Structure formats: structure tokens, C-alpha cells
Amino acid sequence: MPCRWIVTVFAAVVFLVGGATVAHAAVHPPAVHAKxxxxxxxxxxxxxxxxxxxxxxxxxxxxxxxxxxxxxxxxxxxxxxxxxxxxxxxxxxxxxxxxxxxxxxxxxxxxxxxxxxxxxxxxxxxxxxxxxxxxxxxxxxxxxxxxxxxxxxxxxxxxxxxxxxxxxxxxxxxxxxxxxxxxxxxxxxxxxxxxxxxxxxxxxxxxxxxxxxxxxxxxxxxxxxxxxxxxxxxxxxxxxxxxxxxxxxxxxxxxERFPDAASLLDYAFAHYDHRVLVRAGREYASVGVPYRRGEKVKLLAGRSVSYTVGEGDGIERRVHVREKLPDAVRRGEKLGEVTVEVDGRIVGRSPLVAGRGYAAAHWWQKLWYTVRGIFG
Incomplete structure (x- = not known):
């Protein structure tokens, strides 16, 4: 069935260090002798x-x-x-x-x-x-x-x-x-x-x-x-x-190729870090179960997304969730996606899957859901 997506920004941060949000001034690479x-x-x-x-x-x-x-x-x-x-x-x-x-x-x-x-x-x-x-x-x-x-x-x-x-x-x-x-x-x-x-x-x-x-x-x-x-x-x-x-x-x-290469590699190791920006199995959104008020299903990342980020990099995660959910869902079924952007460029995607399944609502659950919607 064709599906549409609801897009929300999940997080926008500047270079995560130890779980905190830290902004750094840009550090320039060392000068080298290469043409x-x-x-x-x-x-x-x-x-x-x-x-x-x-x-x-x-x-x-x-x-x-x-x-x-x-x-x-x-x-x-x-x-x-x-x-x-x-x-x-x-x-x-x-x-x-x-x-x-x-x-x-x-x-x-x-x-x-x-x-x-x-x-x-x-x-x-x-x-x-x-x-x-x-x-x-x-x-x-x-x-x-x-x-x-x-x-x-x-x-x-x-x-x-x-x-x-x-x-x-x-x-x-x-x-x-x-x-x-x-x-x-x-x-x-x-x-x-x-x-x-x-x-x-x-x-x-x-x-x-x-x-x-x-x-x-x-x-x-x-x-x-x-x-x-x-x-x-x-x-x-x-x-x-x-x-x-x-x-x-x-x-x-x-x-001076050898010392210059060493200086640039030192700079990279000091000022960049390979980070897991989306971790498999972690919750990144939740959705309401159709016709069950207050009942939610966690959406978990299906795979990890890692990337090398530097000081001052802007990291943004965007969550895309299906606008209309299926009547019934199996555990692990894809219901959305999280994309990761670094400085405005998409660097990875991970499917968002249902943390648990749910069965289709009975007719009386749909009726009760509609009645409560009318009378509050």
C-alpha cells in the first residue's frame, strides 16, 4: 500500500562529547609543505x-x-x-x-x-x-x-x-x-x-x-x-x-612528506571522532496503536549509523513515521526511518521498526474509539 510519512526533527546537536552538547571553535589543520x-x-x-x-x-x-x-x-x-x-x-x-x-x-x-x-x-x-x-x-x-x-x-x-x-x-x-x-x-x-x-x-x-x-x-x-x-x-x-x-x-x-603526513594524521585523531549517531535497538520514536487510546508502540532503530564527526559539526536526526499505520503490525516491521545529517548532508539512514506487534482492532474497539472521539 502507498504510504506517506510524517517528518519530525528528533535532535539537532553540535558534536556530542560524553553525552553532552558542546560547541567548539573550529581548529585549523597544521600547515604543510605540499603543493x-x-x-x-x-x-x-x-x-x-x-x-x-x-x-x-x-x-x-x-x-x-x-x-x-x-x-x-x-x-x-x-x-x-x-x-x-x-x-x-x-x-x-x-x-x-x-x-x-x-x-x-x-x-x-x-x-x-x-x-x-x-x-x-x-x-x-x-x-x-x-x-x-x-x-x-x-x-x-x-x-x-x-x-x-x-x-x-x-x-x-x-x-x-x-x-x-x-x-x-x-x-x-x-x-x-x-x-x-x-x-x-x-x-x-x-x-x-x-x-x-x-x-x-x-x-x-x-x-x-x-x-x-x-x-x-x-x-x-x-x-x-x-x-x-x-x-x-x-x-x-x-x-x-x-x-x-x-x-x-x-x-x-x-x-617534508613524512613529518607533514604525521602532523595531519595527529590533527585528525585529535579533532575528529568516529561516533555511533544512531544505535540499533534504541528507541527513536513511538506511535499510537490504531483504535487504542493511550496505547503506544516503540519504534526502534533497525541498524546503527556511524560517521566521523568533528568539533563544531552540526548533527541532526530526522524521524520519518508512516502517516497511516497498518491495522495490524508484526514485531520488527518497518514503520518509519531515521536519517542523520552532518552539516546538512545526509550521511546515513536506519529503518525504524516496531518494538512489538499488535493485532487488528475488533469492530467493538473501533466503535468505542469513535464514540469516545465524539463525546470526549
Missing amino acids: AWVLVDLRSGRYLAGKDQNLRLPMASTTKIMDAILALGAGHLDRKVTVSRRAAAYARAPYSNAGLAVGERLTRRELLEAALIPSADDAAYALAQSLGGGSTKRFVAEMNEEAGRIGLHDTHFENPIGLDQEGHYTSARDLAKMTRVAWRHPLFRRIVGTGYTTLRVGGREIPLVNTNRLLFDYPGAEGVKTGTTPKAGDCLVAAARRGDESYLVVLLDDG
């Missing part, structure tokens, strides 16, 4: 702070995050790949490399580890050749197609490594979005969070040491990727988690 940067909540993608976050800039080896998205999407990570002469050409300075030799055979998984942990260009190129059916040009086309699917409007790839090249660029905001897509893959999270590991190839061992210094220095650091070229400067994508909170920083062209 462009962004700080986001890793879970929701909420933009928290940034500068020139849509500016198109070279990305260096953060390019390999897209390599990982395509590799993980393609699967067959145990498939063996033979290192080509072209890939092995990157196994020397000035390229970051794993020292791979022509004819050596590694799995796609091993190449991905080498590409992400020490940022090995030779491994990334061999991986791209494998995924592109032998053609890096085809693989780069797939990178750009994937960028379009993800909605990266300020990103374009010209090579699979991140070498400085006209038309090879991204923005801090796009790079954050790209990283959040990769972050959905448990293997990606495991690899970029690895400090040290060893590959065994052709009877020799290749030590891999992560180029992301935060993994060793910053409490809660989980990854993600460094990048450096003459044109791009020093770049960094960094993620960290503490308890229920997790944040992502992107810094492009920042000569």
Missing part, C-alpha cells in the same frame, strides 16, 4: 581538509596504486610471469627497482609485492606487460578506463610506473578516491602494510623494504605508497588507524 594535499576519513571518504585538492599534478609511483587495482581485479595472482628485457631495463639506477633479471619468473602476486613495497619499477613494468597481454600500451588504456569508472576526473595515465611524462597526472582528491577503491581489497591492505619481506627467485633472495617510513615511525600506520620523480617531487599516500578511527592523507610535491 596540493587532502585529508579524508578512510572509511566514508569524507573530506576533512586540504589545499588545491583538485589541482592536476604529476603523481610519480603512486601510479602503482592503479596497477594494484587492475591486478587484484584481474585475479590469477599465482600465474607466472617471465621478466622481459624491457622490464629488466628498469632494474638499475635511477629507477627504484628490485634488481630483476631477464628471464626470471615470478608470480603476479610477487611482482605486485615488489611494485608496492619497495616501489620497484622493473616489477611494475613486468606486471603491466602480463596484465596487458604483453602490451603496456593496452594496460595503460585499461588504467584510464578504470579511472573513468571510478570517477577520477582529474587523472590520466601515460605509463604504468609513474615516470614523468606529459599527460600523466592526478589530483590529491582523485588519488584519495583511487586509494579507497584499492583499500577494499584485503591483499592490498596487507601488502602496503608490510615493512619487510623477502622474495625467493631463481635460487636467490630479494629483500623488500617498504619505502613508507611511517610504517616504522608512526603509531597505527597501515600504508600506503610513496612516489618520487624530478617533476613530481616527493609524494605520499598515508593511512593510519587507531581504534574505530582511520584517516588517509595524500601529499603531492612535499619535501
Whole structure:
């Protein structure tokens, strides 16, 4: 049956701390040296702070995050790949490399580890050749197609490594979005969070040491990727988690990338909090039972809604209840909805369900209800 809704504002508050309503003056993020940067909540993608976050800039080896998205999407990570002469050409300075030799055979998984942990260009190129059916040009086309699917409007790839090249660029905001897509893959999270590991190839061992210094220095650091070229400067994508909170920083062209990332992550942990804004099972409204004066049914949240909120954020919950209730209701049946807004933007919804059921009223209950309505 079609239903209409009665909407009421349940609560409007400014950043809940310990159950109290507290208003704070805005605290600005620390100054950093990056040409462009962004700080986001890793879970929701909420933009928290940034500068020139849509500016198109070279990305260096953060390019390999897209390599990982395509590799993980393609699967067959145990498939063996033979290192080509072209890939092995990157196994020397000035390229970051794993020292791979022509004819050596590694799995796609091993190449991905080498590409992400020490940022090995030779491994990334061999991986791209494998995924592109032998053609890096085809693989780069797939990178750009994937960028379009993800909605990266300020990103374009010209090579699979991140070498400085006209038309090879991204923005801090796009790079954050790209990283959040990769972050959905448990293997990606495991690899970029690895400090040290060893590959065994052709009877020799290749030590891999992560180029992301935060993994060793910053409490809660989980990854993600460094990048450096003459044109791009020093770049960094960094993620960290503490308890229920997790944040992502992107810094492009920042000569102080590690301390700057640590400062921004410290700021996020200090001034934001991941909160349960609607709790499953809690009462958020009540409705009268049809034809029973004074009899109420509690409406309980069917699921929790959580979100990262900051000091000074306006939080509003709006309760929507069906204008005409059914004659009979089962326990757990949806009778409404509560929506949560943070600074005017809807961030979550939860159904409101009946805390108990009730049967349809008998004819004499309806009659008595009508009579009492007439005579008071």
C-alpha cells in the first residue's frame, strides 16, 4: 500500500562529547609543505581538509596504486610471469627497482609485492606487460578506463610506473578516491602494510623494504605508497588507524612528506571522532496503536549509523513515521526511518521498526474509539 510519512526533527546537536552538547571553535589543520594535499576519513571518504585538492599534478609511483587495482581485479595472482628485457631495463639506477633479471619468473602476486613495497619499477613494468597481454600500451588504456569508472576526473595515465611524462597526472582528491577503491581489497591492505619481506627467485633472495617510513615511525600506520620523480617531487599516500578511527592523507610535491603526513594524521585523531549517531535497538520514536487510546508502540532503530564527526559539526536526526499505520503490525516491521545529517548532508539512514506487534482492532474497539472521539 502507498504510504506517506510524517517528518519530525528528533535532535539537532553540535558534536556530542560524553553525552553532552558542546560547541567548539573550529581548529585549523597544521600547515604543510605540499603543493596540493587532502585529508579524508578512510572509511566514508569524507573530506576533512586540504589545499588545491583538485589541482592536476604529476603523481610519480603512486601510479602503482592503479596497477594494484587492475591486478587484484584481474585475479590469477599465482600465474607466472617471465621478466622481459624491457622490464629488466628498469632494474638499475635511477629507477627504484628490485634488481630483476631477464628471464626470471615470478608470480603476479610477487611482482605486485615488489611494485608496492619497495616501489620497484622493473616489477611494475613486468606486471603491466602480463596484465596487458604483453602490451603496456593496452594496460595503460585499461588504467584510464578504470579511472573513468571510478570517477577520477582529474587523472590520466601515460605509463604504468609513474615516470614523468606529459599527460600523466592526478589530483590529491582523485588519488584519495583511487586509494579507497584499492583499500577494499584485503591483499592490498596487507601488502602496503608490510615493512619487510623477502622474495625467493631463481635460487636467490630479494629483500623488500617498504619505502613508507611511517610504517616504522608512526603509531597505527597501515600504508600506503610513496612516489618520487624530478617533476613530481616527493609524494605520499598515508593511512593510519587507531581504534574505530582511520584517516588517509595524500601529499603531492612535499619535501617534508613524512613529518607533514604525521602532523595531519595527529590533527585528525585529535579533532575528529568516529561516533555511533544512531544505535540499533534504541528507541527513536513511538506511535499510537490504531483504535487504542493511550496505547503506544516503540519504534526502534533497525541498524546503527556511524560517521566521523568533528568539533563544531552540526548533527541532526530526522524521524520519518508512516502517516497511516497498518491495522495490524508484526514485531520488527518497518514503520518509519531515521536519517542523520552532518552539516546538512545526509550521511546515513536506519529503518525504524516496531518494538512489538499488535493485532487488528475488533469492530467493538473501533466503535468505542469513535464514540469516545465524539463525546470526549
